[in-house]
Amino acid sequence: MLTGENIVQLVSGLLHWAYAQAGISSLAGVIDPIISAVVMFGFIAVFVMFLVWMERKVSAHMQSRIGPNRVGPLGLLQTVADAIKLTIKEDVKPVNRDKVPYFIAPIVAFVATFMGMVVIPFDKGVVVQDLNVGILYIIAITGFTVIAILTAGWSSNNKYALLGGFRSAAQIISYEVSLVLSVVPIIMITGTLSLSGIVEYQKQAGYWFILPQIVAFLIFITSATAEANRAPFDIPEAESELIGGFHTEYSGVKFAMFFLGEYIAVVVSSAVAVTLFLGGWLPLPYLDFLHIPGFVWFLAKLLLVIYLIMAFRWTFPRLRVDQLMDFGWKVLIPISIINILATAVVWFCLYGKGAQ
């Protein structure tokens, strides 16, 4: 049967056979991660390009347009062209920039989110490394994005960039709190931080967490949207106020890296949302006889969540910055704390006796 796990086993078996043939079995511990990194980079690059294309198509169709359709079938190669063009575009380095930070900011922006991909379980067993502290790891590592954005805003020597960067940082840290808190009920129920473990729990429990935790799901999606600086929370790069926000002064390939980082952040947070609330790779109830591989389910759910985030972007107006902060602190955080307490109380009522 075709499952993600089988494929991975097959590939790793082949690889190790190849190592043995080449006599480099002792280096497997080094080559394996490199191969997985390359594969993941390839996947993420293709997937992000697809997403950018999808966003342009989705927005176009929402606006009764067609969107890119002249480059490749259905315009699928549009983002490839964009990527190449951005790469071979001249790289403007503004005067008075803070040279080293200006250079490393896009790197950090990309790497921080890219490292988050390590723990995303695409299928049972199809995960680069299923870390014990999976969720916490993702949250911690994406925290680097704040630094990248601050650095970019700081080093560009531009008012819009500076203001945009700091606003962005303030926004991200505010929404990180509610993001973190909204996950807690899930951890309470499952008792693990590992993403695969959470999916396994949902499998055993027979329901997805979106049912009991719809509130947490909404909070999570909202905070994730805000964390990725996407509309309606795109204050830091609110075009109508601050030109491009922190990447106003970035051009060419460096700008592309911010772009890439933003989309990977969307992918990572949507993937976490899928894993936590939508049962990860689990098939839809009553549809498991179809034997569709788990990673297909996972990607389908992922695209659904991403579509949702895109629909937000193209439908809603933008909040003002103070309202945005108010919303984060005065609505999302209280509700998520209430949600935690409510979950605990409900759990005690339902299972309290059995547990003790």
Add this chain to the structure above:
Amino acid sequence: MGIVRYFRNILAGLWNLLVGLSVTTKYFFKGTTTQQYPEERLPLPVRSRSMIKLIYDDEKDQFNCVACLMCMKACPNSCIKLEGVRQADGKRRMTTFKLDFSTCIFCGYCVEACGFDALTFVSEEYENSVYKRGSLLQDEQAMKWVRPHSPAAEAAPIENTAPATAGAQS
């Protein structure tokens, strides 16, 4: 009280957000309105003012223009330069006609002013981007246009005295 209102506001807000989402989602699944320009072309109304042409009468093998200078006087922007000579038969004929499309604003006064059916707007010729600014100064050869002999084209030029037949049809 405050708490109830707090949550009611949130719920009402969520509902209205959903209303908005439903609109965009509806259009997401609806067809598009796009006219894919280079392949598909919008049928332009005959009155469209896309390009000014000098009508050339291929039967008489000459331009209709008699160099009466009315168009030049009517032009608000002085972009028509033309010269004419009096021919042997006593009629005036245009010799050179220059229209500077880099300043023409397609107002239509010249066409309206011309009483000799010598100037016309052509709807479909809107693909007129050029690489050199100089190519926008067109002379009579560049503007030469022979009226196709089809009934549809007869109604083409803008006439100020079109019969008032329309209206009151409801």
Add this chain to the structure above:
Amino acid sequence: MTNDELKSKLEADFKDQVQSVVVTAQKELVITATVAQYLSLCKQLRDKSGYEMNHLSSLTAVDYPKENKITVVSHLWSYKNCFQLTVKVDVDRGNSSIPTLFGIWASANWFEREVFDLYGVVFEGHPNLRRIMMPDDYQKFPLRKDFADDGFIVKPS
């Protein structure tokens, strides 16, 4: 109220404060005043009941180089009584100066700046009399009839 009735009412109410009140061939009611009468006239037009011209619709100037004068024209409208008035004041072309209406209608601020910018009429007491359309370092007054400049190509007729 027709313009003719209004004219007689105006003439009665502002006997010494206007130079003339006429109804033109185009049925416009035009008041002419001197610079000295201008400010108090406008103030009364706004405040006096029966007029209440609370809306300064427009303020502009017309240049008459032959008579060596610039006429500052303001058009008033009363939202309450629904009628229109034109107030004209002549100023000297060489050193033109006239009190500002800013204290009466705030909207006069930019109108007057525009007139200053394009005609060079100085409005005394204006809070911020700077160029509004032209660059700050521009020297000429382009809407005057005798304006000429390098980039200014007169249309051949």
Add this chain to the structure above:
Amino acid sequence: MNSIPLVHFLYLAAMLFGVGVFGVLARKNAISVLMGIELMLNAVNINFLAFARYWNWNSLTGPVFVVFVITIAAAEAAVALAIIISIYRHLRTANVDDAHYLRG
């Protein structure tokens, strides 16, 4: 797997601590001083964990203490920055040397 002797962790912690001490003593700017303190606390954390893992490794005290130290370090940073900002707004400086104006 892990064949690093305990002392190497201790050496690392000692060096980090030394660096922190240097920063606290040498820097003029209060924020830098704060950073030095953070470094020292980190050195302490390394020690706590190293001893917990290598010395008495059934004890929970080490990791728990690290959690406490991290907590306190962060809270300290927050308060210290508040004080620095406050001083700065009064005196237009954040140099430690100039802080004696506070008394006056």
Add this chain to the structure above:
Amino acid sequence: MLEQYGYVLVFLLAGIFFILMAFITGWVFSPNGLLGLRYKYKKEILEDTYECGVETQGTSWFRFNISFYLYALLFVIFDIETVFLYPWAVSFKKLGVFGFVEMVVFIAILLVGFAYAWKKEALKWE
């Protein structure tokens, strides 16, 4: 466990490597790079700070409002709360009601601070 994090390290290095490769490719092929066309232009203007097409006034640095700091402060406090909340959540079922009550007290005390901040309008964007 270490080899798990070895993957993380490799991802970190690989990410940096990929980006540097992209930068180098860009530099090789972009105009005024290694192989790209040379363009003539005024470097000062090209690299001047962008400000909607007019000249920038003064420095682009300015100091920020205190509210930025206050938000960061609250964030730090709540982030620390996470450190305690997550282990508690993991072992929530085992700790049972007693642990829950302890955590409620913990959160409640913090919420007092939150309420204070709310009340004092520290949560107000200036």
Add this chain to the structure above:
Amino acid sequence: MGVGLKGLSNKDVELMESESNIPGLWTLEKAVEFIFKWARKNSLWPLQFGTACCAIEMMATAAGRYDIARFGAEVFRPSPRQADLLIAAGTITEKMGYALKKLYEQMPKPSWVIAMGSCTIAGGPYYYDSYTVVKGIDSFIPVDVYVPGCPPRPESLIHGLMAIQKKIDDEPIFRRRKNA
């Protein structure tokens, strides 16, 4: 190369075949050049720059009916740093001219300029008797394509865009001249 070629329109394939002597067999340089030109052509991000009436037509070009997005050119960037194409849409006055010049010079190379509408081409209706309007922006920035009209129809603008794409095909990419 295989990836790049699949999605190309017929026109593109014709074009590359006409360029190579032996169909299907290229030198590496030509292949790279082809890909780069293809990418540049199909990813012209315009700067958000519209000053007057023509800007409205530019917006109409981006809107549903004409949808400039089909050419991958709907990404209107507010910052010149990320833009490739300056569509000068609308009247440029002298006061604005300074800003326009600066914006153009702040765009990273390669960048292209479309002068849209009579105003930007030669001052348009404001050629005579105007004391402020610049008589043609090509007096201070290089213009690649002129799109006449007042305002030009959206189709004309798209045509201008395609003219730019043609122009990109003729421009060299590398410093070394080919066939030298």
Add this chain to the structure above:
Amino acid sequence: MTDLLLSQVKLSGESQFGTDEYVVNMGPQHPATHGVLRLIVKLDGETVKETIPVLGYLHRSIEKISENRTYPQCITYTDRVDYVSAMSVNLAFALATERLMGIEAPARAQWLRMVFVELQRLASHLLWMGAFAGDIGALTPFLYGLRERERILDLFEMTCGQRLTYNYIRIGGVMIDVLPEFVPKCRAFLDYFEPKIAEYEGLLTYNPIFLERTKGVGVISPEVGINAGICGPSLRGSGVSCDVRKQQPYLFYDQVKFNECLETAGDCWSRYKVRMNEMRESISIIRQSLDRLEPGPIEAKMPPVLKAPTNSEIYSRIESSRGEMGVYLVGDGTAKPWKVKYRCASFSNLYLLDELTRGWKVADIMAVLGSLDMIVPEVDR
């Protein structure tokens, strides 16, 4: 160019929270300023201390040019005074000239003018709605607005051949009669369009984010509004009845039934609501006008060269899409006007921007600017 203005902006050194005030330039090229308006914004943190609009980036000297054109030629320039609502300015100038010279346009022309001016009002409000939503961050309504606007432009193009600069309403009538199929097409459009308004309202009106952004923001009190010369829908949002169509009826507005849309709050949301309701009113006006469109001549009898009487002057106002549009003409007996002045709604509406945004956040500048329905060519001319 030496930027004298920037150096004149005075900054107070320290505010109470220890932040420096700083100056941010918005424009002349800026996505939010609807073209080339430049705002110099003095900020303290995110709070606006002062907004200084800098005009003139689109000052094209139309008034000077018009002094050197014949009366009909001036009409082509009126198109460009307010290109979003060109028909209205055409009409304003044509009416002023007609009153100056004592010409009376025939009835059919008048009704046609009403149809087109109201269609133009729809088109303009649609564009405004899109731009306003775009300023607030919703990008899709803009595209919807333009999509419907395209269909109005189709009607215009069908009739007069241009999409934006029509030169259609002429002195003494209109340029050309409508085609026979115009009336059914127009009706079909109105039937198609009417339900769309509800859709936009679904997208925006009660969207909580939209409400947050617009309710209570930029409140104009009636007294301040009148005094500062605010006009049109922006003033009607404050509850002041100021519709020129009602107060000083021109064309046949006294013969059709329509309501003057009023809201009382005076904030951005009220102004938005007024315009949305006005679209509905416009539809009803167009329907009534189409009903009463009788066959007949479309142009008055006029001398071949139009000359104004000597020393004549006229100030004539209409209600354009943006508010009161006045044209002041002085004739000197020749074929060219001695003086032309366009009094534009945007110019006077923009004046209040500074006052409305003081103490608010940067983002509110966009909301207020958008809700005032300001377009730059009208400000600068």
Add this chain to the structure above:
Amino acid sequence: MSNLIFYAIAGIVVASGLLSLTVRNLFHCALFLAMTMFGVSGVFLYLNSDFLASVQVLIYVGAVTVIIIFGISLTRNLMDDRAKAMNRQLLFAVLAAAVLTVILFAAIHQSSFVTQEHPMAVTLGTVTSDTQSMTAVEAGASPVFQSVGYLADALLLPQNGFAFAFEFVSILLLSALVGAIVIARKDPS
């Protein structure tokens, strides 16, 4: 291999720590600080504490560095490039730090730790996934430090004696929060 990486990390930690205290530009200092903290989290991994490593990144990189950067931006004029970064005690400081380090090194060297050859090398081996949230105390087997729940047990179970300290932490945080708000919001009169 993993030992080598450890020494590399240690080198980075010390070097960037030193840089973060010697570079003049405060913003750069903050960036180096973040890097140091990140390195320290790597060191934590070598001590089998992945949870603490994540917390280290979360708190230090995600929160403390950010708040320090905000603090820097609020006291912006400090960054006068001409001002000296170091105070007058530079020489003394170098000496003191060096002496201290040397003493520490000597102490460590003298101690019995040197002979302590990674006694837990056997048990610090492979990891079991703790999807079932098993804890050391519960299982009674060899301690599984990787389990995050273990920490909570240590903190919250009353028999471990940290319950009071745990509640005290919240009071500490509360007072830090209130105090910082009070201090920072006070307007200079």
